[in-house]
Amino acid sequence: xxxxxxxxxxxxxxxxxxxxxxxxxxxxxxxxxxxxxxxxxxxxxxxxxxxxxxxxxxxxxxxxxxxxxxxxxxxxxxxxxxxxxxxxxxxxxxxxxxxxxxxxxxxxxxxxxxxxxxxxxxxxxxxxxxxxxxxxxxxxxxxxxxxxxxxxxxxxxxxxxxxxxxxxxxxxxxxxxxxxxxxxxxxxxxxxxxxxxxxxxxxxxxxxxxxxxxxxxxxxxxxxxxxxxxxxxxxxxx
Ligand SMILES: [Zn+2]
Ligand SMILES: [Zn+2]
Numbered sequence: 001x002x003x004x005x006x007x008x009x010x011x012x013x014x015x016x017x018x019x020x021x022x023x024x025x026x027x028x029x030x031x032x033x034x035x036x037x038x039x040x041x042x043x044x045x046x047x048x049x050x051x052x053x054x055x056x057x058x059x060x061x062x063x064x065x066x067x068x069x070x071x072x073x074x075x076x077x078x079x080x081x082x083x084x085x086x087x088x089x090x091x092x093x094x095x096x097x098x099x100x101x102x103x104x105x106x107x108x109x110x111x112x113x114x115x116x117x118x119x120x121x122x123x124x125x126x127x128x129x130x131x132x133x134x135x136x137x138x139x140x141x142x143x144x145x146x147x148x149x150x151x152x153x154x155x156x157x158x159x160x161x162x163x164x165x166x167x168x169x170x171x172x173x174x175x176x177x178x179x180x181x182x183x184x185x186x187x188x189x190x191x192x193x194x195x196x197x198x199x200x201x202x203x204x205x206x207x208x209x210x211x212x213x214x215x216x217x218x219x220x221x222x223x224x225x226x227x228x229x230x231x232x233x234x235x236x237x238x
Contacts, residue, residue: 013098017083024087024102033077033084038114041073041212041237049114050074069219070212072231076110079208079236088207088236092141100141103235104148107205111153111233122201122231124150127218128162146205149233155203158196162218163188179213187217194225201229209237 012021017029025033040047042056050072057068077084090096091103111119126146143159150157202222204215209232219230 016087024099025083025106029083030106033081036075036077041070041075042068066216067220069216069223069230070232071219071229072114073209073212074107074110074114074231074233075209075237076106076235079238081236084236092207095139097139097141097144100144100148103207104145104152107145107233107235108149108152111149111203119153119155119201122155122203123196124153124155124157124203124205125159125161125197126205127214128160142206145207145235149203149205158193160190161193161197161222163190187214187221189221189225197222198226200227201231202227203231203233206232206234207236209234 013023014021015026015029016024017032018026020026036050038047038050039045040051040053040056042052042060045053047053052068052070052073060066060068079085079088087099087103091099124146126140126142128140147157149155204218206215209215215232219232222230
């Protein structure tokens with residue numbers, strides 16, 4: 001056990017793809033990876049800065065009666081890509097926190113590429129982790145990532161914007177309506193921090209998109225509390 005621990009610490013960084021020593025994802029392999037071009041997350045068609053089309057938001061409202069409050073969803077790659085999948089798994093579940101540095105670099109570049117010049121009036125936040133998860137996992141991967149990106153981009157990081165008060169019930173057994181109200185109750189804004197988001201553009205940093213419902217709920221709450229734009233910056237989508 002202890003030997004493994006030291007091996008891990010002393011082992012040089014190796015690229016997950018080509019195995020050469022340097023970074024966890026070397027620049028060559030990063031370029032070769034299937035990278036998302038700037039699209040609208042909902043219709044997957046071309047869109048500037050990964051902006052969600054107004055017409056797509058309108059569609060969701062008409063079809064599903066949901067206000068889509070996320071303005072841009074910036075994604076680096078696909079979770080189906082085995083290199084990215086392995087990296088995310090190691091980062092999230094196997095305490096390979098060093099990977100955050102490579103991910104943060106990738107996401108910072110992706111963000112700059114799309115918001116060239118104009119992001120000084122932005123702040124960065126991250127989703128909170130549920131209490132039970134916090135017991136079994138002693139770090140919040142999204143928080144580590146958010147902190148590094150805030151350093152890279154020199155954008156302020158605001159901590160603990162959300163409190164998560166209860167475990168969301170197993171969502172799959174609930175109807176869509178129940179699911180949403182369940183989510184709504186499980187997300188509570190931290191009253192002590194609420195003035196930090198007023199009139200700000202907000203970047204929520206996360207590792208993976210599995211469902212947009214939770215994040216949309218977050219965006220809704222942020223806007224109710226006078227946030228301006230809400231952007232989701234994420235490594236991979238399902
Ligand atoms: Zn490589
Ligand atoms: Zn669209």
